[in-house]
Amino acid sequence: MSSINPHVDLIREVFHYKNRFEGSIMVFKIDYPVTEDPGFPGLVKDLALLAKTGFKIVIVPGVKENIDAVLKDHSIDTSREGSPLGIQVRITTSQAIKYVEMAAFNVASRFMTFFSGSRVDALIGNFVRARGLGIINGIDTEHTGTVDKIYADSLGRVLSLGMVPIIPCIGWSPSGKPYNVSSDEIALIISKALGANKLFVVTAHDGLNITKLTPVETEKLINSESVKSQSVRELKLALKASQAGIHRVHIIDGREEGAVLKELFSNIGVGTMIYTDECDSIRIFHSRDLPDILRLMEPLMQNGILIRRSAEQIQEKKTDYHVLEIDGSVRACGALHDWGEDKGEIAAVATDQKYTDRGLGRQIVGYLIEKAKKAKMRHVFVLTTQTQDWFESLGFKEASVESLPEKRRKLYDQSRKSKVFALEL
Template sequence: MANSSANPSAKSNTNANYVEFFRHCSPYINGHRGKTLVLLLDGDALTDGKFNNIANDLALLNSLGLRLVIVHGGRPQIESQLAQRGIKSQLHRHLRITDGPTLECVKEVIGGLRTDIEARLSMGLPNSPMHGAKLRVCSGNFIAAKPLGVVDGVDYCHTGEVRRVDSSSINHLLDQGSMVLLSNLGYSPTGEVFNLAIEDVAAQVAIALKADKLICFGEDNGIVHDSGQQHSELLTKAAERLLQQYLDGLTDSQQPHSQLARQLTAVTTACHGGVDRGHLISYHQDGALLLELFTRDGTGTMVLQESYEQVRQAGIDDVGGILELIRPLEERGVLVRRSRELLETEIDRFVLVERDNSIIGCAALYPYQDGSAELACVAVSDDYRGGNRGDRMLSQIEQQARAQGIERLFVLTTRTAHWFQERGFVEADLSTLPKGKQALYNLQRNSKVFEKNLG
């Protein structure tokens, strides 16, 4: 049997891949440190050992300085317990009617699940990812609830909704390095216990904590186009349109059981409440949480808060705004001059940063037949320098380039070499340019060539 010492080249390749991967993750590790994440785990994510891998990943995130709030439910476990006791499950408007016997069942199931979660987060076996982690998990009566009351003549009994989140107490525990564990049970000042929709709890907790992310573990790995391609990113308005289309395609009996619809509602609600981003990932995929947080493309669907500033594809109506943006840079010799006629024919190559209906940034992608593409006409208004607008446009350009099968980006620049170097571009020789581009090279400008591999 061969081993690594017998094959040093294989070991060297493995080490090189590990080093490259770790370096790639470093910016994400730094960026996430100190951030608050609310993680929604429905009862399905806690079955069949799925939570073991998630628990290991939570331990890793905790050690990296992320502030974690876990919100868990137990729908399938509750349904099973009700069936065993011969109690018929009752729903109205897609919510469970929680009478006295049902509430006792809910309390028993949620109490057991909480204990199981705490036990798994306490594991510290040698040779396991959680060895020596010593995690602190805290839970309590952090969710104040109120009854839903009577709707359409139907008494919801002990089914309630979130009234208030004790964010100061939760933040105090997070500041001490503890993970906070919450469930779908809420409590009233009169000592009553209410059964809450777990998605509502997660959304309201994320809003109250001003969390950076709400991450939902579900059956599906995000949202898929009709064509079968995954939506990697959606603005909240687009997500809401898709949600409505999805619900329109379900029967009344299917809607209460649609986990994707409930979770998409939760992330859009959270985004409207001030949470920057919501994520939909699958508990079936081992390491989905790490991939979503620490890789460029992630693994599920990310929903972003609507913004008065956005990166979007350019259209013919944007020609005037782009010309106004780039003229000062052309006059200073930073950019090559473009006529209106040329810009009109090439407008579909441009992406923009738009703020309050004004174009404040642009960049263009020009593919070549050799599998490379030029990044050109990168510009940000002088009034909006110092933000991450150039990075956002570059990210959009790289995403488009990869979708087109482009393996290498190159750029010609006279003034901004350092900016591109800081983003992974390396200086290259003129001979590396496609032949067509070499023929158009302007010797008088003496631009430097930088390239970046997209593999």
């Protein structure tokens, strides 16, 4: 077999995700500083590409810093108060609201300009019905509002026409009174109302360096001291969204070129995904996985790290093999062979070379160890030529060839001089 062509692999991956998510609804909450970044036109181009490809996308621009600047230019002071929503809101007076509207629509119009440049129909709309927050801590919040209702049917119609709705941070009461509403809140409630498949929180700062988080891990991180304060707001938004039933929330750095496409069309992504659905899992090998595991093992067999196994040999022992899938693609494998004498051999452990150092190898070995325990084995071992340090880091200890079960000892290849490492269970 020839070595893997990375381009072909990438194209396959893109098609996999295109088929999986095509037609799905994705909401993009994009922080204001991203719209000021030199990479902003490129970001909108990528979003336009998604819309043209059949993804239904909704844009919720963040405007906070722009509103601050516009109000400052007009010498209007505003304060912030904690709201019943658990977030700080700007007290928007009747003097401030027209400037807030101006700032919000200016930003929305920037998106419109770049979507037009990509020949995608976009629409700035009044899809948010709002109501006033009333009096908080004795302060009349005047034009500060909260989402009362999302006109989801109208939004759905716009999306079905292939258009991109852009939702400014303004909502109107049934009588037409404008309210300044948090764009985080709008993004959250729109995602929920539309049953969005994904919410992207697009920021303008470095990411967390964490690929995936469950909601429980997200909560722990929010309460930990290690997280930078700049990330807390988006983590809180992501947590609320996942609790509201959005299965995947992605926090990405919008300044990074192609960040949305990379996050969407590759298994590992570039940002942090807060997920509530199963995205990687270990399962038993099926015959249809044969090309995938041969693809993983071939380069390692070619350079002698793994011993050569034919398709037939793998099929013969197929119940011993397990694969680790990420979003439906096989990215790691391993086998547990039972040699009797309560001893099992962990073998054919391989991680896709593009996915190393992400804990996949550890996961698969851990899974095989658990399997051995369930099968009442008392001891697992590996034969390795180049990976002894790694197995040692997993708790394995060097053992002698003599300690191998008899049947396996007879097959020991003296020319390979593999070392034996074992773990008592």
